[in-house]
Amino acid sequence: MTAGLTGARPRGILLLGLLALEMLAAVLVGPTAIAPWAVLSALGHPNSASVVAAIVWQVRLPRIVGAAFVGAALGLAGAILQALLRNPLADPYLIGTSAGAGLGATVAEIALPQLGLMPLGAFVGATLAVLAASSASRMRGAGSVTIVLVGYALSVVLGAVTSLLLAFDHTALLSVYFWFLGGLGGVTWLQILTLGAVLAVGLGVGVYHRRELDALAMGEAQAYYLGVDVQRTRLVLLLLAGLTTAVAVAAAGLIGFVGLVAPHVARRLFGASHDRSLVASAAGGAGFLVLADTVARSLPFGEVPVGIITALIGGPFFIWLILRSDRRRSP
Amino acid sequence: MTISACDVHFTYGSRVVLQEVSLSLAGPGLTALCGPNGAGKSTLLHLLAGRLQPKAGSVELDGRAIARFSPSERARRVAVVPQTLDTTFDLSVGDLVTLGRLHRLGVRDRLLMRPLAADDEEAVDRALRALEIEGLRARRVSQISGGEQARAMLATALAQGADHLLLDEPTAHLDPAFRREILEILTGLARSGRTVLIVLHDLMLAGLYADRVALLAGHRIVAAGETEAVLTQETLTEVFRTPLSVQRHPVSGRPLVLPG
Numbered sequence: 271m272t273a274g275l276t277g278a279r280p281r282g283i284l285l286l287g288l289l290a291l292e293m294l295a296a297v298l299v300g301p302t303a304i305a306p307w308a309v310l311s312a313l314g315h316p317n318s319a320s321v322v323a324a325i326v327w328q329v330r331l332p333r334i335v336g337a338a339f340v341g342a343a344l345g346l347a348g349a350i351l352q353a354l355l356r357n358p359l360a361d362p363y364l365i366g367t368s369a370g371a372g373l374g375a376t377v378a379e380i381a382l383p384q385l386g387l388m389p390l391g392a393f394v395g396a397t398l399a400v401l402a403a404s405s406a407s408r409m410r411g412a413g414s415v416t417i418v419l420v421g422y423a424l425s426v427v428l429g430a431v432t433s434l435l436l437a438f439d440h441t442a443l444l445s446v447y448f449w450f451l452g453g454l455g456g457v458t459w460l461q462i463l464t465l466g467a468v469l470a471v472g473l474g475v476g477v478y479h480r481r482e483l484d485a486l487a488m489g490e491a492q493a494y495y496l497g498v499d500v501q502r503t504r505l506v507l508l509l510l511a512g513l514t515t516a517v518a519v520a521a522a523g524l525i526g527f528v529g530l531v532a533p534h535v536a537r538r539l540f541g542a543s544h545d546r547s548l549v550a551s552a553a554g555g556a557g558f559l560v561l562a563d564t565v566a567r568s569l570p571f572g573e574v575p576v577g578i579i580t581a582l583i584g585g586p587f588f589i590w591l592i593l594r595s596d597r598r599r600s601p
Numbered sequence: 602m603t604i605s606a607c608d609v610h611f612t613y614g615s616r617v618v619l620q621e622v623s624l625s626l627a628g629p630g631l632t633a634l635c636g637p638n639g640a641g642k643s644t645l646l647h648l649l650a651g652r653l654q655p656k657a658g659s660v661e662l663d664g665r666a667i668a669r670f671s672p673s674e675r676a677r678r679v680a681v682v683p684q685t686l687d688t689t690f691d692l693s694v695g696d697l698v699t700l701g702r703l704h705r706l707g708v709r710d711r712l713l714m715r716p717l718a719a720d721d722e723e724a725v726d727r728a729l730r731a732l733e734i735e736g737l738r739a740r741r742v743s744q745i746s747g748g749e750q751a752r753a754m755l756a757t758a759l760a761q762g763a764d765h766l767l768l769d770e771p772t773a774h775l776d777p778a779f780r781r782e783i784l785e786i787l788t789g790l791a792r793s794g795r796t797v798l799i800v801l802h803d804l805m806l807a808g809l810y811a812d813r814v815a816l817l818a819g820h821r822i823v824a825a826g827e828t829e830a831v832l833t834q835e836t837l838t839e840v841f842r843t844p845l846s847v848q849r850h851p852v853s854g855r856p857l858v859l860p861g
Contacts, residue, residue: 356689478711481703484696487689494652496761497676497704542690542741545699549714 278546281539285550289338289557296334296564297326301573336457337563337576338556339465340522341532343514345555346472348529349536349548350511351400353483354504355407357414358534359591361584362396362515363526365421369428370399370512371519376432380442388446389464389520396519397512399428404508408490414595453575454522454563461521468517469552475510476548479503483544525577527584528555528562534591558583602663602764602796603627604649604679609658611644618644620820622658626765626798631791633807633828634800636817637841642800643769645817649798650681650767662765676704680758682768686750688742694753695738698725701760728759732786748779755786766790768799772806784810804845808832808856816840832856 297313298306304322312318312326344362351360351367362368374395378387406420436443476483482503485493494500518525535558536550562579605625611618618641626632626649634642647653648660651667660667662678670678680701688697702721710718717725729735732752737745742753751771758766768787772780780803788810791797801807807814807828814832815825818840824831837845837858846861 353689358689474712477714478708480711480714481700481706484688484690484692485700485703488687488700489683491647491652492681492683494672495650495676495679495681496700496757497673499672537690541696542688542692543696543699545696545714 278540282546282550282553285539285553285557289553289560292557292560293334293338296337296560297330299564299568300325300330301567332457332459332462333454333563333567334560335462336465336521337454337560339462339469340454340457340518340525341528341555341557341559342552343465343469343472343518343555344525344528344559345532345536345551345553346469346476346548347511347514347518348555349533349544349551350476350483350507351403351529352533353487353544354507354511355404355414355417356487356489357407357417359414359418359530359588359595360403360421361527361530361588362400362511362518363524363528364418364425364530364588365403366399366424366428367396367403367512367515368519368524368526369425369432370402371396371516372524373428373432373435374398374516375520376435376442376446379446380435380439383442383445389516392520393513393516395428396516397509399424400508400512400515404504415592418592453566453577454559455567455573457521465517465521468513472510472514473549473552475506476552479507480544480548483507483548523575523577525559525580527580527588528559530591531584531587532558534587602629604660604662604667604765604796604798606645606649606655606660607658609645609648609655609660611641611648611653611655617820619648619655622817622820622822624649624815624822624825626796629791629794629796630812631788631797631799631810632813632815633811634798634815634817635802635804635807640817641820642817646681646767646769646798646800650679651675673704676761676763678763679765679767680761680763682754682758682766682771684770684773686742686754691741691743693738694729694734694740694742694745694749694756695725697742697753698728698738698756698760701725701728701757701762704761724760724762728756731759732756747774748776748782751775751779751783752786755783759790764795766795766797768797770800770802773802780806804832804837804841804858808847808858809850809853829856832858834861 298309302325308322309326312323315323316327347362352358371392374391375388378391402424403421407417436446482498485496485498490500532555533551536547536554540546540550563576566576566579567573607623609619609622636642648655654668702724705721729738732755734752737749772783784806787797811828814828816823816831823840824836832847834847844861846859848857848859850857
């Protein structure tokens, strides 16, 4: 329809093609040296009893698909939060949503161990944290940097409370810590199914509301006049951001900056309207995290948590965004 | 085609903003809402558009409480143009104006990510043409001038298809040439059958362009009616507490408000 779309469809296909190629390349990489042709042939035989098939199907693929899904969930959450908070600096990790998920999971594990309520706890924690950040963003006169600072402080406080709780309960410490630092190495096919289901719902609800995101980014008053049911839509989208963040944290621990970087790249490539940039944010998040995870597990001195790689890339980008937003404010 | 406020009372906390305000916008025409700073002009606009609820009294659109309209029904009837454009993200003019059709998007169009339906596309085209900005469609809002931004916001409101247009100081940030342009566009819209309400600081513009004027001061409507009847030296001097004189415009013969 609008002018950008003629170029947006081929670009979208190109982006998805690149993502597929990137994932394919990622399967070829790993600590066990396997010839590329052997990997490719194992891809065609998921039920083969060979060691190569086991490595490809039980170790590498779940990790790569998991990285793609977690990255997509974080990219989607980041895009939604940036629009709702009217803040291009928002990211589920930076504004405390991820830390809320971590605390919620910890509380669930300590209060009701053995019930497997950590993902539910993560969802409740993430949702409460996202509601807190969103009410801070609605205060008069709070600039985007202020809101991110408040969100970051929230994140630090929630993290401190989590550590405090864990210091009292060593049994929980083991399971929660394993889970937090889990990275993408421990992702199972069952988790991938959950992630995929939540991601599908998230993309569906997000795509349904993509123009509302444009309207809400103009402020609540203008969104109201454009015919948006502001209260309901905000709540649905905040819950969605909480949910996608929670499943990402539940599967892979605290990973920062994916939700910050992906929407920026998506808007740069597809235009600012969420009509096209929302899905691209999810795809971009997937691509970013698959890449970061492949780097994280291919370093010559051994594997590092993937969050280190995303922070090394996203951190400087974040600083650059802050400096740029300051310059824009003072003419 | 009537929006009317009847005995509206409004407070922010304990601060009284409007008291016993009644105002009716009936039929086509351009009404200017004027008054000193802090008189509650913007508040009255938001009440008339249904976003704020009166503490007492009622606001009705065609005889039905405006709060009872669904968001999309309301957007189909009433459009509001903000003072400044702040999209957070750098939308293209086309994407901005497309938001005017948001209230019409169906479930399937939304989920299948289909392009706009033909009639929506047509409404966006018509709005862009009406404001002579069809050439700016692919431009981003940060790359166009303040006057062009005002046109783009107005085009978004037109794309909504509403017969009531409410504008909050749309000319405040524009230089005189753009002010005149926007007011001439609004007069044209009023002629073509729309009910237009514009919050206006500039009494000179109100005198030159408005069909009707409502003066808001001291929380109340102190005068409302035909422009010539409202914009008199005595009323204005009293309301604005500064000497103002009303002359005749040498060409159009309309009231010309000048510092007296």
